[in-house]
Amino acid sequence: METKTGRTYFIRVNGEMVTTASTTAENSRSAMVVAVATKEEFKRKGLATDCMIKLCKDLLAEGKELCLFYDNPEAGKIYKRLGFEDIGFWNLYRYE
Numbered sequence: 233m234e235t236k237t238g239r240t241y242f243i244r245v246n247g248e249m250v251t252t253a254s255t256t257a258e259n260s261r262s263a264m265v266v267a268v269a270t271k272e273e274f275k276r277k278g279l280a281t282d283c284m285i286k287l288c289k290d291l292l293a294e295g296k297e298l299c300l301f302y303d304n305p306e307a308g309k310i311y312k313r314l315g316f317e318d319i320g321f322w323n324l325y326r327y328e
Contacts, residue, residue: 240267241287243279251279253287263291265300268307281310288314 240254251274254267265287270280291298301322302308308318 238263239287241283243283245274245279250274251283253280253283255287255291258296261295262297262299265298268300268310280307281313284310284314 237258238254238256239258240252242249242252244250248271251270252267253265255263256266257264265284268280268284288298298316300311300316302311312318
């Protein structure tokens with residue numbers, strides 16, 4: 233947060249952090265959404281959706297464009313319900 237290149241939002245249940253959503257590579261025009269996660273026993277309760285809604289509303293209110301990369305079809309369902317669209321596919325290669 234001090235460098236203003238990322239932020240983390242989370243939801244607690246009974247004092248325990250159970251879901252989170254963060255950004256990285258934030259600048260004045262855009263932000264990359266990362267680290268969206270929910271503890272197993274709290275999945276499918278809408279918590280990740282609620283956390284993402286708050287994060288995305290705040291970023292959009294600041295005039296930022298959002299992007300994310302994901303490789304989890306279940307997470308993709310959440311992102312698409314929130315209005316994210318697939319625009320392409322990425323591969324990572326490691327050169328040794």
